[in-house]
Amino acid sequence: xxxxRTERAAxxxxxxxxxxxxxxxxxxxFREEEEAGxxxxxxxxxxxxxxxxxxxxxxxxxxxxxxxxxxxFTNYESRKGRELEENPRAAIVFHWRRLERQVRIEGSxxxxxxxxxxxxFDSRPRDSRLGAWASKQSRRISNRAFLERKFxxxxxxxxxxxxxxxxxxxxxxxxxxxxxxxxxxxxxxHDRLVYTRREESGGKASWLVERLSP
Ligand SMILES: Cc1cc2nc3c(=O)[nH]c(=O)nc-3n(C[C@H](O)[C@H](O)[C@H](O)COP(=O)(O)O)c2cc1C
Numbered sequence: 001x002x003x004x005r006t007e008r009a010a011x012x013x014x015x016x017x018x019x020x021x022x023x024x025x026x027x028x029x030f031r032e033e034e035e036a037g038x039x040x041x042x043x044x045x046x047x048x049x050x051x052x053x054x055x056x057x058x059x060x061x062x063x064x065x066x067x068x069x070x071x072x073f074t075n076y077e078s079r080k081g082r083e084l085e086e087n088p089r090a091a092i093v094f095h096w097r098r099l100e101r102q103v104r105i106e107g108s109x110x111x112x113x114x115x116x117x118x119x120x121f122d123s124r125p126r127d128s129r130l131g132a133w134a135s136k137q138s139r140r141i142s143n144r145a146f147l148e149r150k151f152x153x154x155x156x157x158x159x160x161x162x163x164x165x166x167x168x169x170x171x172x173x174x175x176x177x178x179x180x181x182x183x184x185x186x187x188x189x190h191d192r193l194v195y196t197r198r199e200e201s202g203g204k205a206s207w208l209v210e211r212l213s214p
Contacts, residue, residue, distance in 0.1 A: 100184025112171030
């Protein structure tokens with residue numbers, strides 16, 4: 001691992017050369033990670049908090065990235081779903097070891113549209129779709145056999161039938177207010193650039209870019 005790391009000179013992250021829009025840089029880093037052969041660069045740790053401010057974190061897969069933010073799909077009745085309904089804010093962090101990078105995104109959260117959730121649900125393999133119907137994510141269950149029985153029951157119930165999206169399953173979009181790009185550099189003098197969203201008149205936004213000490 002160390003050898004692999006020292007092979008590449010970590011690129012510099014320059015404020016003067018960074019794009020005005022953080023989604024451009026995020027997209028660039030994401031693609032570079034894919035090209036470097038990273039397995040599942042879309043896996044990220046996503047933190048929510050209850051309305052009392054108690055945090056919880058778990059890994060999710062970010063399936064969409066665009067100007068409006070990042071989208072992951074889940075069960076709306078899971079722990080994260082319940083926390084997001086009562087406190088619709090999240091923080092998500094990608095750690096990409098290969099190019100020594102970290103991207104942190106924070107913002108408010110909204111449900112993706114029904115069309116967007118349907119479209120993604122329909123693209124999944126049948127067994128994953130059955131799993132979404134069979135599992136009440138984050139609920140306590142007595143044993144593994146219970147889950148397997150539920151799966152078999154669900155399979156029989158939907159035999160020869162179309163498998164549409166369960167009403168309690170779908171996407172959440174994190175609408176970013178802050179991005180932080182962290183680039184590992186020699187002597188622990190890492191680069192950190194923060195983009196903060198500023199609302200402007202006419203529904204427009206611009207981004208303030210600042211450098212932080214590592
Ligand atoms: C690599 C990886 C990817 C995952 N992707 C998702 C995902 O996209 N959506 C999801 O609901 N859970 C995903 N999980 C499972 C979550 O980490 C978590 O166990 C589950 O969503 C329940 O979390 P909660 O009880 O906090 O709601 C993934 C787990 C791993 C290890």
